[in-house]
Amino acid sequence: MTDVPVGERRQLPPPTTDSGAWGWIRQNLFSSWGNGITTVALVLAIVWLLNWFIEWAVLTAVWTAPSGQDCRGHGACWALIHEKYRYIFFGSFPYEQHWRPLFAVIAMLAMLILSADRRMWNKRLIWIWSIGSFVSFLLMFGEINLSSSLIFSIVLIVGVAGATLRSTAGSAAEINAWRAVAGIGFVGLMLRLLGLLPAFTISIAPLSYVETSLWGGLPVTIILATYGLLFAFPLGILLALGRRSHLPLIKGLCVGFIELIRGVPLISLLIMASVMLPLFLPSGVTIDKFLRALVAVILFAAAYIAEVVRGGLQSLPKGQYEAADAMGLTYFQKTALVILPQALRVVIPPLINTFIGFFKDTSLVLIIGIFDFLNTANQALVDPKWAGFPSEVYLFAAFVYFCFCFSMSRYSKYLETELNKGTRR
Amino acid sequence: MAITAAHDLSQAPSVIQLKGVNKWYGQFHVLSDINLDVKQGERIVICGPSGSGKSTLIRCINRLEEHQRGDIAVHGVTLSNDVKNIEAIRREVGMVFQSFNLFPHLTILDNLTLAPIWVKKMPKREAEDIAMSLLRRVRIPEQASKYPGQLSGGQQQRVAIARALCMRPKIMLFDEPTSALDPEMVKEVLDVMIELATEGMTMLCVTHEMGFARAVADRVIFMDRGEIVEQGPPTEFFANPRNERTRTFLGQILHH
Ligand SMILES: Nc1ncnc2c1ncn2[C@@H]1O[C@H](COP(=O)(O)OP(=O)(O)O)[C@@H](O)[C@H]1O
Ligand SMILES: [Mg+2]
Numbered sequence: 041m042t043d044v045p046v047g048e049r050r051q052l053p054p055p056t057t058d059s060g061a062w063g064w065i066r067q068n069l070f071s072s073w074g075n076g077i078t079t080v081a082l083v084l085a086i087v088w089l090l091n092w093f094i095e096w097a098v099l100t101a102v103w104t105a106p107s108g109q110d111c112r113g114h115g116a117c118w119a120l121i122h123e124k125y126r127y128i129f130f131g132s133f134p135y136e137q138h139w140r141p142l143f144a145v146i147a148m149l150a151m152l153i154l155s156a157d158r159r160m161w162n163k164r165l166i167w168i169w170s171i172g173s174f175v176s177f178l179l180m181f182g183e184i185n186l187s188s189s190l191i192f193s194i195v196l197i198v199g200v201a202g203a204t205l206r207s208t209a210g211s212a213a214e215i216n217a218w219r220a221v222a223g224i225g226f227v228g229l230m231l232r233l234l235g236l237l238p239a240f241t242i243s244i245a246p247l248s249y250v251e252t253s254l255w256g257g258l259p260v261t262i263i264l265a266t267y268g269l270l271f272a273f274p275l276g277i278l279l280a281l282g283r284r285s286h287l288p289l290i291k292g293l294c295v296g297f298i299e300l301i302r303g304v305p306l307i308s309l310l311i312m313a314s315v316m317l318p319l320f321l322p323s324g325v326t327i328d329k330f331l332r333a334l335v336a337v338i339l340f341a342a343a344y345i346a347e348v349v350r351g352g353l354q355s356l357p358k359g360q361y362e363a364a365d366a367m368g369l370t371y372f373q374k375t376a377l378v379i380l381p382q383a384l385r386v387v388i389p390p391l392i393n394t395f396i397g398f399f400k401d402t403s404l405v406l407i408i409g410i411f412d413f414l415n416t417a418n419q420a421l422v423d424p425k426w427a428g429f430p431s432e433v434y435l436f437a438a439f440v441y442f443c444f445c446f447s448m449s450r451y452s453k454y455l456e457t458e459l460n461k462g463t464r465r
Numbered sequence: 466m467a468i469t470a471a472h473d474l475s476q477a478p479s480v481i482q483l484k485g486v487n488k489w490y491g492q493f494h495v496l497s498d499i500n501l502d503v504k505q506g507e508r509i510v511i512c513g514p515s516g517s518g519k520s521t522l523i524r525c526i527n528r529l530e531e532h533q534r535g536d537i538a539v540h541g542v543t544l545s546n547d548v549k550n551i552e553a554i555r556r557e558v559g560m561v562f563q564s565f566n567l568f569p570h571l572t573i574l575d576n577l578t579l580a581p582i583w584v585k586k587m588p589k590r591e592a593e594d595i596a597m598s599l600l601r602r603v604r605i606p607e608q609a610s611k612y613p614g615q616l617s618g619g620q621q622q623r624v625a626i627a628r629a630l631c632m633r634p635k636i637m638l639f640d641e642p643t644s645a646l647d648p649e650m651v652k653e654v655l656d657v658m659i660e661l662a663t664e665g666m667t668m669l670c671v672t673h674e675m676g677f678a679r680a681v682a683d684r685v686i687f688m689d690r691g692e693i694v695e696q697g698p699p700t701e702f703f704a705n706p707r708n709e710r711t712r713t714f715l716g717q718i719l720h721h
Contacts, residue, residue, distance in 0.1 A: 156622035367580040368555035
């Protein structure tokens with residue numbers, strides 16, 4: 041070193057450390073006596089547990105059997121799952137029609153997986169979700185009746201949404217076309233409500249009708265979670281923005297709503313939706329129980345999402361708002377292009393955490409007699425022929441829930457790295 | 466930096482007029498009775514001790530802060546609470562901040578094209594062409610597809626200047642654009658600002674770079690405790706400041 045002149049110092053390699061597998065093990069597992077003993081004890085415990093579990097769940101398990109009697113004295117009774125899996129997955133949906141909820145589940149999962157990929161985040165998604173949702177619900181219901189007021193309402197909403205979303209990017213002719221669509225919807229709806237237009241229904245009925253009270257199992261859980269979140273997410277964002285509004289009335293309403301919902305357990309919201317809501321509705325008007333439960337979970341999730349999103353909004357430096365203002369962006373442009381993309385990125389982990397909690401919370405709908413996946417699993421135990429094997433069924437149900445929640449958790453990681461690509465220093 | 470500041474403004478129309486502007490934060494009187502008339506093409510440097518209201522003053526011009534009394538008119542349009550009015554003024558007035566305030570989730574190019582596309586409804590291709598020519602002007606076209614976090618402070622501030630210029634503003638406001646920079650990066654940002662000044666842009670710069678003030682300013686304004694204490698052409702201002710407070714201030718910043 042001494043012969044290297046000042047200012048021309050060579051780059052030295054880092055000091056060598058124990059490398060390779062043995063080095064790692066020595067450094068991390070046996071660095072001291074205490075550490076070594078802990079390692080050995082934990083490894084022994086894990087081996088013993090695994091051994092016991094494999095013995096029970098695989099080696100001595102019964103895979104098929106005519107009834108629960110043949111399982112006694114053996115390990116896990118997977119024969120019960122083998123016997124009941126169709127009921128657990130699809131509930132009381134007519135047995136010979138089980139392909140319908142199966143394809144509905146596949147369609148919904150396909151939509152979810154497609155939307156997970158960042159490269160798909162564009163207008164295509166709107167089409168995928170519109171068509172996919174229509175197909176899924178057509179499969180589940182078997183027949184969809186569109187009443188005239190519903191059709192006009194949809195036309196109105198599509199027109200207004202189109203005109204708003206394209207207001208900055210579309211040509212004048214395009215905007216006018218959207219406005220015309222909205223106008224048709226509005227006029228039609230008004231004429232219909234005033235009774236000037238006779239009621240009509242468009243019926244799409246390729247399959248036999250299956251009402252929601254017969255729905256059960258996985259499709260119910262997925263519909264509640266997916267569509268619950270699909271509506272709760274934008275609602276939650278609006279609530280979070282409203283809570284930071286300068287207008288006292290909007291702010292007050294949003295704060296009140298969030299605090300009210302957060303202060304009440306989901307179960308009581310569900311019970312209110314199922315028992316109390318009908319009391320307030322005029323007689324003759326009924327709202328489907330499934331829809332009421334869906335609305336309750338949407339409101340519930342929205343309040344929690346709003347608080348998570350608010351955290352993200354607060355984490356942005358004031359300079360970001362000021363830079364956007366100074367450029368002359370409108371409030372909506374500023375929010376959509378500058379604020380939300382950054383705020384939502386910050387809150388991906390807590391947001392997915394909320395989603396996971398919410399996915400599991402949908403199982404509470406069993407309290408008002410909706411047969412979600414956990415409830416159908418529960419019902420599978422009632423059969424006296426197969427009495428006495430709850431662990432197998434709950435383990436199975438837990439495994440299915442775990443697959444969903446774990447995927448979400450991994451997805452959260454992917455999303456974080458994907459969205460922060462390049463933006464990190 | 467030997468740019469002749471001789472620059473005849475006597476015929477130029479005035480583009481910013483402040484008349485009796487007052488502003489309070491609670492009980493604290495930040496701006497008291499500010500009168501200012503800025504001519505088209507005029508280059509003004511505002512200096513003064515920290516907390517004297519310099520930022521507040523220029524932020525009132527594009528309504529990032531609201532003044533409570535007096536009138537501010539930009540291009541003949543008087544600032545009011547009308548949102549359309551404010552947006553119209555912001556389209557004409559570009560601003561550069563001390564802390565850059567680039568949007569970290571967008572690439573450099575997207576940072577530049579955002580406002581032209583959404584505020585001016587410019588086609589994307591055209592906005593990108595303008596953005597690239599401005600990036601060439603601030604000498605960092607090769608960074609277009611990077612994110613702000615990957616650039617040095619000096620580069621980020623040059624991007625911020627290009628971003629403001631993308632809207633083709635008639636007036637540029639600078640709030641201590643070099644204060645957050647390491648010393649070796651100050652020059653690259655000042656060079657860009659000097660170039661802008663020689664091209665005839667109307668500029669209001671809050672800065673303590675007195676070399677810059679000497680080189681390009683038509684007028685130097687000294688503020689203290691919310692008031693304009695003294696103003697004049699740089700030669701006069703630096704050679705014989707009349708006010709005691711100005712002398713103290715200049716003594717502090719020039720002898721360090
Ligand atoms: N939002 C605010 N609320 C209350 N006081 C403020 C606010 N912004 C600035 N001030 C105060 O107003 C004074 C002037 O601030 P500023 O214009 O930023 O000064 P300068 O830019 O000259 O350093 C300072 O004393 C500062 O503390
Ligand atoms: Mg300041």
